[in-house]
Amino acid sequence: MVHITFQPTKSDWTDMKRLLALLLLTACAYDGPRVEDITPPNLEAKLLQSVDDPKIAGITNLIVFGDSLSDPGNLSSNTFHFVLPHEIFYKGRFSNGPIWADYVRAASGWKVDNFAVGGAQTHTAVFPERLVIKSFEEQIEASKSTLKDLNPDATLIAIWIGPNDYLRNGSEYEDHKEPNVKVLESGVKRSLSEIRKSILNLRKLGFKKIALGTMPELGGINRNPQDQGYTASDKTLFMATRLHNDGIYTIISEFKKNSPDLKIYAYRAYDINKATYENPKAYAFTRLDTPCFQGSLSGEFYGPKEFCEDPMGYKFWEYLHPNTRMHCFYATQFLTDASEAGLIAGFHKDKTLETCKSL
Secondary structure: OOOOOOOOOHHHHHHHHHHHHHHHHHHOOOOOOOHHHOOOOOHHHHHOOOEEEOOOOOOOEEEEEEOOOOOOOHHHHHOOOOOOOOOOOHHHOOOOOOOHHHHHHHHHOOEEEEOOOOOOOOOOOOOOHHHOOOOHHHHHHHHHHHHOOOOHHHEEEEEEOOHHHHHOOHHHHEEOOEEOHHHHHHHHHHHHHHHHHHHHHHHHOOOOEEEEEOOOOOOOOOOOOOOOOOOOOHHHHHHHHHHHHHHHHHHHHHHHHHOOOOEEEEEOHHHHHHHHHHOHHHHOOOEOOOOOOOEOOOOOEOOOOOOOOOOOOEOEOOOOOEOHHHHHHHHHHHHHHHHHOOOOEEEOHHHHHHHHHHO
């Protein structure tokens, strides 16, 4: 008997994945509600002319690195839409409409290249996740072919990453639901070290204008009732958020002191997120404690196949991920911070906030 061993090539694996996707799509035709039916088209266009002079500092390009809060559909594409099917998630984003980077692009007119991938951590993921999820470091590596064609002086780098380091590694940082402070501090130090190292790598490539995002509050987040993974307790997540964000501001201070050629500042995402919790009505939110779509990232409904009746009023589209109105507020914060850093001029903040409320 002749035994033949088949060693599939990378191309073979791609073809097999496509075939499997086609078979599953054929077998499982979607018959539920569609996000496109409840989201007005081109919402991001509402922020056009929000900035009088977006090029006052010479910026014409925005590069984005991050996780699900910034993912423009990369994870959806990487999984052939098994994750984040477009019927449920707007164009493969973790939301029901445009994300913050889409709104910033409309407001500024900048060209945006977005390498963020949902699930990304500051360090490399384990197999097999790493086949579809690029870490922060890997995103930078993947961006180099794009970066080499850009003028660094005309490019702003946005880095907004960190939550998955703590949400997905909760068991490492706790002991009986109590924070293991020493281990958590070590984990935060590791994450911040990866961020610092990547900033240095970007600087070596000539890119010296950087917006570094703070994490939204992780403590008290909504929990997916059918999530089988281990998520850290609120007490641990509150501590992780504080330690991480304190470290972000430390990184910024250190670079400002030791590298005056580097224009680095905070994108204060934590602040705007906190404001919506403290006074949700001021931001036109009616529900914070439950998502509009109650289901999985693969599009499975946990109950009736229906969305909520107020998709803009529910701050969260999916259990962990905000709706497009919240993303509009995140964009407003990003533009506010860019304005205060002198990178844009004539930003109509109050008008933009009202626009976001009216979505």
